[in-house]
Amino acid sequence: MSSTSNPSTHHTSTIGAIGAPSRRNTELALLVFAVVIPVFAYANVGLAIDGSVPSGLLSYGLGLGLLAGVAHLVVRKFAPYADPLLLPLATLLNGLGLVCIWRLDQSKLLQSLPNFFTAAPRQLLYTALGIALFAVVLIFLKDHRVLQRYTYISMFTALILLVLPLVPGLGANIYGAKIWINIPGLGSLQPGEFAKIALAVFFAGYLMVKRDALALASRRFMGLYLPRGRDLGPILVVWVISILILVFETDLGTSLLFFGMFVIMLYVATERTSWIVFGLLMSAAGAVGVGSVEPHVHQRVEAWLNPLHEWKLSRQGVYGHSEQSMEALWAFGSGGTLGSGWGQGHSDLIKFAANSDFILATFGEELGLAGIMAILIVYALIVERGVRTALAARDPFGKLLAVGLSGAFALQVFVVSGGVMGLIPLTGMTMPFMAYGGSSVLANWALIGILIRISDTARRPAPAPVSNPDAEMTQVVRP
Amino acid sequence: MSELTLTVMRLGFLAVLWLFVIVAVQVIRSDLFGTRVTQRGARREAARPQQAAARQAPAQPPQQRDRQGGGGRQRRNAPTKLVVTEGTLTGTTVALQGQTITLGRAHDSTIVLDDDYASSRHARIYPDQGGQWIVEDLGSTNGTYLDRSRLTTPTPIPLGAPIRIGKTVIELRK
Numbered sequence: 121m122s123s124t125s126n127p128s129t130h131h132t133s134t135i136g137a138i139g140a141p142s143r144r145n146t147e148l149a150l151l152v153f154a155v156v157i158p159v160f161a162y163a164n165v166g167l168a169i170d171g172s173v174p175s176g177l178l179s180y181g182l183g184l185g186l187l188a189g190v191a192h193l194v195v196r197k198f199a200p201y202a203d204p205l206l207l208p209l210a211t212l213l214n215g216l217g218l219v220c221i222w223r224l225d226q227s228k229l230l231q232s233l234p235n236f237f238t239a240a241p242r243q244l245l246y247t248a249l250g251i252a253l254f255a256v257v258l259i260f261l262k263d264h265r266v267l268q269r270y271t272y273i274s275m276f277t278a279l280i281l282l283v284l285p286l287v288p289g290l291g292a293n294i295y296g297a298k299i300w301i302n303i304p305g306l307g308s309l310q311p312g313e314f315a316k317i318a319l320a321v322f323f324a325g326y327l328m329v330k331r332d333a334l335a336l337a338s339r340r341f342m343g344l345y346l347p348r349g350r351d352l353g354p355i356l357v358v359w360v361i362s363i364l365i366l367v368f369e370t371d372l373g374t375s376l377l378f379f380g381m382f383v384i385m386l387y388v389a390t391e392r393t394s395w396i397v398f399g400l401l402m403s404a405a406g407a408v409g410v411g412s413v414e415p416h417v418h419q420r421v422e423a424w425l426n427p428l429h430e431w432k433l434s435r436q437g438v439y440g441h442s443e444q445s446m447e448a449l450w451a452f453g454s455g456g457t458l459g460s461g462w463g464q465g466h467s468d469l470i471k472f473a474a475n476s477d478f479i480l481a482t483f484g485e486e487l488g489l490a491g492i493m494a495i496l497i498v499y500a501l502i503v504e505r506g507v508r509t510a511l512a513a514r515d516p517f518g519k520l521l522a523v524g525l526s527g528a529f530a531l532q533v534f535v536v537s538g539g540v541m542g543l544i545p546l547t548g549m550t551m552p553f554m555a556y557g558g559s560s561v562l563a564n565w566a567l568i569g570i571l572i573r574i575s576d577t578a579r580r581p582a583p584a585p586v587s588n589p590d591a592e593m594t595q596v597v598r599p
Numbered sequence: 600m601s602e603l604t605l606t607v608m609r610l611g612f613l614a615v616l617w618l619f620v621i622v623a624v625q626v627i628r629s630d631l632f633g634t635r636v637t638q639r640g641a642r643r644e645a646a647r648p649q650q651a652a653a654r655q656a657p658a659q660p661p662q663q664r665d666r667q668g669g670g671g672r673q674r675r676n677a678p679t680k681l682v683v684t685e686g687t688l689t690g691t692t693v694a695l696q697g698q699t700i701t702l703g704r705a706h707d708s709t710i711v712l713d714d715d716y717a718s719s720r721h722a723r724i725y726p727d728q729g730g731q732w733i734v735e736d737l738g739s740t741n742g743t744y745l746d747r748s749r750l751t752t753p754t755p756i757p758l759g760a761p762i763r764i765g766k767t768v769i770e771l772r773k
Contacts, residue, residue: 160612
């Protein structure tokens with residue numbers, strides 16, 4: 121269509137260049153904002169519970185501010201063109217998590233429990249370690265494509281990390297789910313959190329090489345591209361492994377995360393909707409099959425379908441039942457639209473795991489629907505920046521890795537919040553950045569570090585063209 | 600603590616939290632575009648005759664182009680803008696401020712060409728050390744033409760000389 125045939129499409133716009141903004145000052149401003157909000161919340165908790173500003177306000181505020189400042193300086197030095205939003209968003213979530221854990225530490229009810237300990241100082245320590253790991257990733261990972269060399273090493277690392285909790289003597293069965301390992305002298309660790317990063321690296325490296333075979337060799341049937349039988353191999357293997365995790369570790373969350381991440385990356389690598397259909401069918405079949413056979417998973421499903429009955433059984437002292445699911449739902453309900461305000465809810469009635477798996481219930485009660493929505497949007501923005509990074513990345517490995525990491529992050533947020541809110545059966549995973557737990561905080565800061573590295577590479581302006589001496593020699597004679 | 604203070608703090612905290620979300624979304628919005636596009640709505644009337652002239656340009660090219668091609672000799676009259684004179688983007692201008700201008704179908708090009716004859720990274724226009732603007736074909740399938748000749752090496756652009764990529768014609772103007 122030539123321009124003369126359709127004059128209405130003529131543009132009257134001017135395209136002006138914006139000289140490659142690094143957006144570091146935007147990041148700093150947002151970061152200050154992201155530190156001020158938790159400090160405000162902290163003062164609010166103190167005023168509501170004791171009627172005075174808490175004495176630790178200055179030290180917690182300075183601690184969080186210092187950590188955020190260090191992270192910002194590392195980004196400024198080692199990843200100057202990185203995305204300006206990832207760091208402030210993660211800092212805000214981490215800060216709010218710290219405040220919420222501290223708030224639950226103040227609860228008289230929880231203090232009276234036999235296994236109570238003040239979790240907030242430990243969580244601040246884990247945050248410091250997490251930021252340190254974030255800095256290490258940015259300093260030593262100069263180019264994310266280096267990870268491509270470790271495709272199969274990552275696979276073995278991930279498999280070992282996933283299998284570790286099953287090793288006798290090392291693994292620990294904590295309340296039915298075998299996703300922990302005990303390290304003598306150091307405490308317990310959730311290796312699944314680190315496995316998700318290693319798996320993303322492996323899937324990205326593997327799919328980058330194999331995607332053409334998986335995408336092109338297919339038959340068309342009823343609007344769907346059906347892959348050849350032999351190309352179903354990889355997805356079947358991953359499916360079987362995720363089912364094995366479900367059976368042996370009895371953890372629905374890790375299994376869903378593992379399989380879901382593979383399906384997302386397969387879809388992005390091949391652009392074939394049929395993989396999504398296959399993935400959903402296979403995970404549904406697997407979950408239903410295992411859910412009706414394996415007793416622990418079956419009980420989780422029953423508790424999800426009839427939370428009130430489960431609560432009654434638990435109250436009657438029947439072994440192996442838990443009243444938490446129902447109490448989390450009550451916490452959300454009593455929060456209403458605007459919440460009860462920091463420090464004025466009763467989510468401590470959940471007792472066990474109130475500050476880890478069920479931390480979202482405290483937010484739901486004290487900040488209400490309005491607060492939960494804001495928090496979920498902050499999570500969504502992190503995922504959005506990850507996908508945006510994938511779109512901007514120039515190399516296929518970086519694209520797939522960014523999609524895989526942000527997809528895993530999104531799945532984890534969905535699995536945990538869906539479990540606490542009663543949308544899907546409850547699992548033993550933690551809310552990234554917010555929940556109490558060292559492994560989760562460390563792994564997620566490393567994940568954000570890798571995303572920032574990819575976004576720095578993607579947004580870095582192309583180098584100025586070097587004048588070619590050969591071209592000068594054969595230049596056209598000027599008039 | 601009085602009930603009123605706590606209520607104010609409760610609502611204040613939610614307001615601050617949402618303010619953060621809104622600010623973050625604003626940052627995303629300002630981050631979406633690699634180039635700044637300003638609509639010249641007020642001057643649209645004035646622009647029309649110019650477009651009409653541009654549309655007639657191919658009908659009587661030789662004299663006009665020769666006349667303007669002479670400007671290439673006076674290199675001190677550095678061009679200040681790049682103008683699209685033909686194709687679907689007719690009327691679009693890009694200010695020349697020493698930056699490299701990329702042309703092609705790729706989304707991150709300065710000028711994104713919606714043209715089956717253009718490659719995704721078709722050509723680029725950049726200043727050399729002396730400030731002379733150079734056009735270079737980036738290995739495109741259908742080639743880049745300066746006047747009538749297909750480019751094989753980076754070539755200096757005379758003022759007003761038409762550069763043709765597929766159905767799009769651009770030129771540098773003062």
